Amino acid sequence: NSEIKVYRVSKAPLEESASQQQDALPTNTAAPRMPGGLSPAAETAIVTPPNWEPQPLSQMRQASFLVKGDNGAVADISFVSLGTGAGNVLDNVNRWLDQLGQPPITEEKLGETAQRLRTSLGDVIVVDLAGLPKNADPARDGRIVAAMLSTADSTLFFKMRGNADLTEAQKGDFIKWVAAVCNAQTETRSPQMAAMPTEEAAATRIKWETPEGWTEVPPSSMRYASFSASAENGDKIDISVVTFAGEGGSDPDNVNRWRGQIGLPPLDANSVASQITAVKTADATFSTTDIVGAKARTIAAWTHHDGRVWFFKATGPSAAVEKEKPKFVKFIESVRF
Numbered sequence: 001n002s003e004i005k006v007y008r009v010s011k012a013p014l015e016e017s018a019s020q021q022q023d024a025l026p027t028n029t030a031a032p033r034m035p036g037g038l039s040p041a042a043e044t045a046i047v048t049p050p051n052w053e054p055q056p057l058s059q060m061r062q063a064s065f066l067v068k069g070d071n072g073a074v075a076d077i078s079f080v081s082l083g084t085g086a087g088n089v090l091d092n093v094n095r096w097l098d099q100l101g102q103p104p105i106t107e108e109k110l111g112e113t114a115q116r117l118r119t120s121l122g123d124v125i126v127v128d129l130a131g132l133p134k135n136a137d138p139a140r141d142g143r144i145v146a147a148m149l150s151t152a153d154s155t156l157f158f159k160m161r162g163n164a165d166l167t168e169a170q171k172g173d174f175i176k177w178v179a180a181v182c183n184a185q186t187e188t189r190s191p192q193m194a195a196m197p198t199e200e201a202a203a204t205r206i207k208w209e210t211p212e213g214w215t216e217v218p219p220s221s222m223r224y225a226s227f228s229a230s231a232e233n234g235d236k237i238d239i240s241v242v243t244f245a246g247e248g249g250s251d252p253d254n255v256n257r258w259r260g261q262i263g264l265p266p267l268d269a270n271s272v273a274s275q276i277t278a279v280k281t282a283d284a285t286f287s288t289t290d291i292v293g294a295k296a297r298t299i300a301a302w303t304h305h306d307g308r309v310w311f312f313k314a315t316g317p318s319a320a321v322e323k324e325k326p327k328f329v330k331f332i333e334s335v336r337f
Contacts, residue, residue, distance in 0.1 A: 077158075091253065092148060093110055107261065206335065213229055223242055237316035246309065247309060256272065261298070262297070296321075
């Protein structure tokens with residue numbers, strides 16, 4: 001039967017036992033909640049492929065499917081909506097990598113691999129991860145395609161995990177389904193994978209003055225903008241601008257992630273707070289920090305504006321970053337929203 005099925009996605013978690021796959025849930029899990037901006041109607045019709053078999057919902061899952069392939073191959077598909085304290089993108093991606101028996105990645109590596117799916121609810125971050133955990137069944141595991149969207153009061157998680165080849169075959173339909181759920185009861189748009197906004201789009205949303213000596217480079221899919229600067233000895237400094245909807249993680253989470261990227265151990269929340277300085281500009285108040293490692297150094301500034309968090313960061317050899325710091329400060333001061 002090739003007829004397209006219509007599955008009704010529940011918009012309120014059922015009073016059942018917890019999901020049999022607790023590893024599908026992000027860290028810092030808050031109570032399930034539906035995305036802001038969607039109708040409070042109990043359910044909305046979402047079209048799914050005929051081979052997606054609806055599964056019983058759990059307390060956490062608001063949609064659940066099983067796809068079967070050849071030779072016993074299966075893929076599990078889920079949709080979970082949580083509150084805003086569900087962790088940032090990198091934390092969740094590294095959690096999924098751990099589920100696949102893979103090591104964590106850095107923010108820079110995430111920027112190289114993640115994609116954005118533009119929907120009328122907002123930009124969805126999409127990642128495609130591969131790896132087979134020890135003693136895992138390759139018919140049922142080996143790949144995760146996941147999507148995450150933060151709104152003002154919710155974090156949406158879409159996840160497909162299963163046999164690598166079957167997951168690859170279902171990826172296109174999965175992306176369309178993610179877009180359909182996000183576009184539900186809003187103006188429908190065709191799903192389109194895209195990198196960060198173009199220069200023209202960026203110019204209408206945020207402006208700055210690029211310091212002399214900084215070279216703009218093509219941004220990765222996770223970056224709003226990228227620059228490179230060179231010291232006299234040839235050392236390179238990487239400058240990035242990244243933006244996410246919502247809160248973008250806590251200060252301790254972000255600062256400790258940056259510390260880990262240059263080989264430093266994490267600090268407790270009080271120690272992190274003592275290393276953050278507020279900088280007021282014409283348009284915003286930025287939180288700033290200066291992290292010095294044995295060989296590398298990171299200076300960062302971040303602020304919230306219109307429901308988004310903006311991160312500005314420069315990383316490179318310690319001496320080179322020290323020399324570039326005054327330009328970085330002027331760059332932050334020039335930002336206009």
